[in-house]
Amino acid sequence: MSSSALLDNLIEALQVMPGIGPVSATRIAYHLLDRNRNGGIELSKALSDALNNIALCPVCRNYTDHKDTVCALCSQEKRKNSALLCVVESPSDVEAIEKTGTYYGSYFVLHGHLSPIDRIGPAQIGLDELRERLEKEHIEEVILALSQTVDGEVTASYITSIARKLNIEVSKIAQGVPVGGELTSVDGNTLASSLNFRHKI
Amino acid sequence: MSSSALLDNLIEALQVMPGIGPVSATRIAYHLLDRNRNGGIELSKALSDALNNIALCPVCRNYTDHKDTVCALCSQEKRKNSALLCVVESPSDVEAIEKTGTYYGSYFVLHGHLSPIDRIGPAQIGLDELRERLEKEHIEEVILALSQTVDGEVTASYITSIARKLNIEVSKIAQGVPVGGELTSVDGNTLASSLNFRHKI
Numbered sequence: 001m002s003s004s005a006l007l008d009n010l011i012e013a014l015q016v017m018p019g020i021g022p023v024s025a026t027r028i029a030y031h032l033l034d035r036n037r038n039g040g041i042e043l044s045k046a047l048s049d050a051l052n053n054i055a056l057c058p059v060c061r062n063y064t065d066h067k068d069t070v071c072a073l074c075s076q077e078k079r080k081n082s083a084l085l086c087v088v089e090s091p092s093d094v095e096a097i098e099k100t101g102t103y104y105g106s107y108f109v110l111h112g113h114l115s116p117i118d119r120i121g122p123a124q125i126g127l128d129e130l131r132e133r134l135e136k137e138h139i140e141e142v143i144l145a146l147s148q149t150v151d152g153e154v155t156a157s158y159i160t161s162i163a164r165k166l167n168i169e170v171s172k173i174a175q176g177v178p179v180g181g182e183l184t185s186v187d188g189n190t191l192a193s194s195l196n197f198r199h200k201i
Numbered sequence: 202m203s204s205s206a207l208l209d210n211l212i213e214a215l216q217v218m219p220g221i222g223p224v225s226a227t228r229i230a231y232h233l234l235d236r237n238r239n240g241g242i243e244l245s246k247a248l249s250d251a252l253n254n255i256a257l258c259p260v261c262r263n264y265t266d267h268k269d270t271v272c273a274l275c276s277q278e279k280r281k282n283s284a285l286l287c288v289v290e291s292p293s294d295v296e297a298i299e300k301t302g303t304y305y306g307s308y309f310v311l312h313g314h315l316s317p318i319d320r321i322g323p324a325q326i327g328l329d330e331l332r333e334r335l336e337k338e339h340i341e342e343v344i345l346a347l348s349q350t351v352d353g354e355v356t357a358s359y360i361t362s363i364a365r366k367l368n369i370e371v372s373k374i375a376q377g378v379p380v381g382g383e384l385t386s387v388d389g390n391t392l393a394s395s396l397n398f399r400h401k402i
Contacts, residue, residue: 002296003272004264006251013247016240017229026293028218029251033264034312037252039217044248046214047233050207051241054234063205063234071204092227095203111235 007033059133061109061126063091073098079106083140087130087159089113089147097145105143108133113146113155122158130159134166141169148175208234260334262310262327264292274299280307284341288331288360290314290348298346306344309334314347314356323359331360335367342370349376 002008007029014025032040057064057071064071073079073094084105088094094107110125122128133139142163146152160170176194177186186194203209208230215226233241258265258272265272274280274295285306289295295308311326323329334340343364347353361371377395378387387395 002264002292003258003274004251004255004266006247006255006266007264007292010247010251013240013244016233016237016244018232019225019228024220027220030291030293031219032217032248032252033255036217039214040248040252043214043217044245044252046207046211047241047245047248050205050211050230051233051238051245054205054207057204063203063208065205065207073204090231091203091208092231 056109056111060094060107061111061129062094062107074106078104081138082106083138084143085133085137085139085141086143086145088145089152089155093145106137110146110155113149113151114158115151125155127158127162131162134163134168139168141171144170144172257310257312261295261308262312262330263295263308275307279305282339283307284339285344286334286338286340286342287344287346289346290353290356294346307338311347311356314350314352315359316352326356328359328363332363335364335369340369342372345371345373347373 002011010029011022011025014020014028015022020028032043053065053067054063055065055067056062057074058068059070059074062071062073082105084103085108086097086103086105087108087110088097089110089112091109091111094109097103097107108126108130110127112120112125114120114122114125134142142159144156144159146156156172163170174197175190176197177183177190183191203212211230212223212226215221215229216223221229233244254266254268255264256266256268257263258275259269260271260275263272263274283306285304286309287298287304287306288309288311289298290311290313292310292312295310298304298308309327309331311328313321313326315321315323315326335343343360345357345360347357357373364371375398376391377398378384378391384392
């Protein structure tokens, strides 16, 4: 209990952020109060603007600023008519792939992966919407760009089973040594995987 | 650049907090958007409430929720008429001292210490207001509870010179081994200091 109820309230509220405990929250609150009130007020505005307005694109489930409107990527003609659909776990994955400038298909963002222990089932990650898209659109190949964890693998095989029923090809992004990487600095599993998925030249 | 300008804006704004860089800011933004929008909206409200309303008490410069009104501690009769004034660097120091339940004098909060390199001079840490209080109130002893750093020492000697001119006694909280602490786990400087300031029993 400090001398100010508003301050106590702020310190409590700051702990909603992952990785921020009571000590960091107190330090942040004092810093904003003492040194950067304007920055803090702008943060307050940015938070309410973002959390009240950012919606999911009804087609790809990526974040968009305009509710009930198809997002900028999904509105591009070449994406709309693409036969490729890339499934990713997070909007930041879309960003990363777009930065490479080598993919021109459409996307589907799960916002997580199947995780029964956290009560995240197919409905929570939009797999019903994905099935609908696969049924309606003329998609020939689903590219899975999911994380290489147990939960990621389970999610991948669930999506594979949906796609196979609709006779749609499924592929997975390659695992192997990084471009420019030295073999000695790569872990054993990755190296084994890169040998396993070797391709003819 | 993500798919949402509001999201980019939020990630930028989150970096106003100390210790939060682009990577943590992105993680926090996605967490709030995906998992805890209500918590984030409450944080936005707590930030704007605190930063727009928390003021400094005109007497002790501690945080208070009511502008231009003396804070709860300074309004207590026993504090008002106390001959002791404890000078601290931060509101959290007041909290820490109050928690001990052994001090019943008044306080003065500097919100920092003298630091010419950061352009923090006497005016920025309220030393003019402190001088005014020492002149007006019947204070017999100023207790310095500042941090044991070079800047803290400089601030302490500046305040000492103000108080000495007004014939007010100045004391400094004791440095020494922590209560319940083992000698082997105490650093050398602290141990030397505890020997230096030994007292007769």
